[in-house]
Amino acid sequence: MKILVTSGGTSEAIDSVxxxxxxxxxxxxxxxxxxxxxxxxxxxxxxxxxxxKPEPHxxxxxxxxxxxxxxxxxxxxxxxxxxxxxxxxxxxxYTPVYMTGLAEVEASSNLEEFLNKHNHQAKISSNDEVQIxxxxxxxxxxxxxxxxxxxxxxxxxxxxxxxxxxxLIEIARQSLIKxxxxxxxxxxxTQISANQHRAIFVEREQLQTVxxxxxxxxxxxxxxxxxxx
Amino acid sequence: MKILVTSGGTSEAIDSVxxxxxxxxxxxxxxxxxxxxxxxxxxxxxxxxxxxKPEPHxxxxxxxxxxxxxxxxxxxxxxxxxxxxxxxxxxxxYTPVYMTGLAEVEASSNLEEFLNKHNHQAKISSNDEVQIxxxxxxxxxxxxxxxxxxxxxxxxxxxxxxxxxxxLIEIARQSLIKxxxxxxxxxxxTQISANQHRAIFVEREQLQTVxxxxxxxxxxxxxxxxxxx
Numbered sequence: 535m536k537i538l539v540t541s542g543g544t545s546e547a548i549d550s551v552x553x554x555x556x557x558x559x560x561x562x563x564x565x566x567x568x569x570x571x572x573x574x575x576x577x578x579x580x581x582x583x584x585x586x587k588p589e590p591h592x593x594x595x596x597x598x599x600x601x602x603x604x605x606x607x608x609x610x611x612x613x614x615x616x617x618x619x620x621x622x623x624x625x626x627x628y629t630p631v632y633m634t635g636l637a638e639v640e641a642s643s644n645l646e647e648f649l650n651k652h653n654h655q656a657k658i659s660s661n662d663e664v665q666i667x668x669x670x671x672x673x674x675x676x677x678x679x680x681x682x683x684x685x686x687x688x689x690x691x692x693x694x695x696x697x698x699x700x701x702l703i704e705i706a707r708q709s710l711i712k713x714x715x716x717x718x719x720x721x722x723x724t725q726i727s728a729n730q731h732r733a734i735f736v737e738r739e740q741l742q743t744v745x746x747x748x749x750x751x752x753x754x755x756x757x758x759x760x761x762x763x
Numbered sequence: 764m765k766i767l768v769t770s771g772g773t774s775e776a777i778d779s780v781x782x783x784x785x786x787x788x789x790x791x792x793x794x795x796x797x798x799x800x801x802x803x804x805x806x807x808x809x810x811x812x813x814x815x816k817p818e819p820h821x822x823x824x825x826x827x828x829x830x831x832x833x834x835x836x837x838x839x840x841x842x843x844x845x846x847x848x849x850x851x852x853x854x855x856x857y858t859p860v861y862m863t864g865l866a867e868v869e870a871s872s873n874l875e876e877f878l879n880k881h882n883h884q885a886k887i888s889s890n891d892e893v894q895i896x897x898x899x900x901x902x903x904x905x906x907x908x909x910x911x912x913x914x915x916x917x918x919x920x921x922x923x924x925x926x927x928x929x930x931l932i933e934i935a936r937q938s939l940i941k942x943x944x945x946x947x948x949x950x951x952x953t954q955i956s957a958n959q960h961r962a963i964f965v966e967r968e969q970l971q972t973v974x975x976x977x978x979x980x981x982x983x984x985x986x987x988x989x990x991x992x
Contacts, residue, residue, distance in 0.1 A: 545784070550924045550952055551853065554777070555784040584813060624780065627889035640874055645865060649893060656924035656952070660856035660900070664878060667896040671889070695779045695885035723779055723885070 535762055536576050538616040539567050540609070540623035542585030546601050548630045548667065550656045556624035560585025562731065562747050563622045567594065569751035570758070578616065580608055580623070602626050602672040609675060613682040618758055620689045621676055622719075628669035635662035680714045687761045688715040689754070692736075695723040699734070706736040717757060719750065764991055765805050767845040768796050769838070769852035771814025775830050777859045777896065779885045785853035789814025791960065791976050792851045796823065798980035799987070807845065809837055809852070831855050831901040838904060842911040847987055849918045850905055851948075857898035864891035909943045916990045917944040918983070924952040928963070935965040946986060948979065 541563020543556035563579065564586045570577050571591050578595045581587060587596060597612075599605045602625055613619060632651040642648070648668045658665075676690050690713060692706045699722075706720035718736045725732035733750050735742040735757070744753055770792020772785035792808065793815045799806050800820050807824045810816060816825060826841075828834045831854055842848060861880040871877070877897045887894070905919050919942060921935045928951075935949035947965045954961035962979050964971040964986070973982055 548783070551786050551922065552855075553784050553786065555774070555782050557780055557782065626781075628894050636874060645869055645895075646893075657922075663900050664875075665857050665898045666874075667898060669894045669896060671892050693780065693886075 535617045535758065536578075536615065537570055537618045537620065537758065538578050538580065538609075538612055539563055539570070539620045540580045540605070541567070542582035543624035544582065544600070544602050544605060544626045546626045546629040546672075548633060549653060549658045552658070554626060554628070554630060554669075556626050558585065558624035560587065562750065563620075564588050565747045566620060566622065566751045566754060569748075569755050573755055573759075575758070578612060580605065580612075602629060602675070606673060606675050606678075609679070610682055613679055613686060616683070616686060618687040618689065618761065619679060620754065621679075622691050624693070625675060626672055629672050631668045631670050633658050633665050633667045636664045636666065637662075639666050676709070676713045676715075687758070688713060689717045689719065689757070690715045692718050692720045693723060694720075697722060703734060703736055703741065706734070710736055710738070716761070719754075764846045764987065765807075765844065766799055766847045766849065766987065767807050767809065767838075767841055768792055768799070768849045769809045769834070770796070771811035772853035773811065773829070773831050773834060773855045775855045775858040775901075777862055778882060778887045781887075783855060783857070783859060783898075785855050787814065787853035789816065791979065792849075793817050794976045795849060795851065795980045795983060798977075798984050802984055802988075804987070807841060809834065809841075831858060831904070835902055835904050835907075838908070839911055842908055842915060845912070845915060847916040847918065847990065848908060849983065850908070851920050853922065854904060855901055858901050860897045860899050862887050862894050862896045865893045865895065866891075868895050905938070905942045905944075916987070917942060918946045918948065918986070919944045921947050921949045922952060923949075926951060932963060932965055932970065935963065939965055939967070945990070948983075 542560040543558035545553040545555045547553050567577050567579050567588045576593045580597045583598055599608050632648050679688050692709050694702050702720045706718040710718045719733050720736050721733045731747045733744055744750055771789040772787035774782040774784045776782050796806050796808050796817045805822045809826045812827055828837050861877045908917050921938050923931050931949045935947040939947045948962050949965050950962045960976045962973055973979055
């Protein structure tokens with residue numbers, strides 16, 4: 535099958551030297567991609583410069599992006615050509631709009647005005663003792679996928695931090711329904727380490743739990759093979 | 764000689780999944796370290812997980828840090844044991860204190876109160892359309908080096924973006940005097956690319972310009988050899 539995988543974490547520039555980065559090594563996306571390639575699938579991996587990447591392979595295309603805006607354009611262009619999307623990238627929820635010192639914000643009677651401002655310096659000066667950064671929400675790319683390709687099998691991820699398993703499953707199920715996904719893989723950062731990656735596969739009628747990145751990749755492969763039959 | 768090199772860029776956590784990162788590949792620090800090792804010097808390289816690193820070498824120690832606070836502790840402990848410091852790390856000027864939605868900030872009559880708040884969630888929720896992040900200045904580590912070791916030869920860097928050469932030299936000279944440095948290497952991001960790295964060596968009595976990372980490393984080596992004689 536033709537499978538689109540996203541992996542790594544986006545970075546949103548504050549200025550030309552500083553960014554807000556979502557942590558993600560890309561290790562899971564690498565293992566998933568390698569597992570799919572080994573089973574004869576064709577993979578396009580959308581990832582970032584900093585992420586770990588698989589070795590070159592004749593059935594692998596790699597596209598690098600930096601921020602949420604790049605990712606949206608890249609996915610919008612590609613999603614219609616693929617049968618499955620595995621969207622494991624850690625995508626920034628917010629992107630910087632404007633950064634300024636305390637004085638300018640204190641002098642304002644309407645904070646929303648800062649959402650229309652832009653920094654003119656390439657590197658924001660560091661003279662102020664305090665800086666205030668205004669951020670706005672990025673588009674939820676996962677919610678657009680089915681508009682771009684209603685037939686695609688959509689597999690998403692939900693990462694929370696230090697929550698109960700019931701809550702994690704509940705939030706994953708909401709994402710499953712809202713985004714018309716086939717599967718949401720739910721995980722908690724406190725259960726991810728070098729040798730462990732506990733994850734719950736949340737589908738409409740089923741829950742399955744695995745414990746490592748390799749197990750995530752092989753259960754994913756099994757799910758995808760079933761879509762094909 | 765015993766030389767301490769810093770390299771890469773610090774990351775300041777906003778929460779457990781997001782950080783503010785200073786861009787730096789660590790490539791220059793790697794080349795400088797390799798050049799020093801090849802000439803028989805002993806190097807301790809303080810760098811980050813993400814930065815490019817030299818191959819292991821019997822005269823090389825590598826210490827990894829994440830943020831400005833770690834860097835300060837690590838340098839405070841080590842600076843007194845070295846004869847030269849080459850401080851090429853891109854250090855965050857600001858560190859996040861508190862992030863919240865527009866409503867909480869609009870309701871406040873004193874913005875400074877947010878500098879004493881802390882986020883209690885491990886991962887800040889992304890329900891708000893807008894977030895406001897309060898940041899405070901980090902300690903200027905380079906200004907503390909001579910307090911920790913008055914005899915050390917201090918070599919700093921000054922990176923600006925798209926400024927005139929005169930202004931770049933002026934700012935580097937201010938840093939030279941203020942931090943009691945032997946040398947500030949001034950560079951402009953617009954003049955750094957894969958094959959080029961224009962840099963101006965600013966000393967009390969002298970200015971010298973080089974064009975590549977390799978030239979930076981070899982002129983640095985020359986300066987350091989002179990300190991020894």
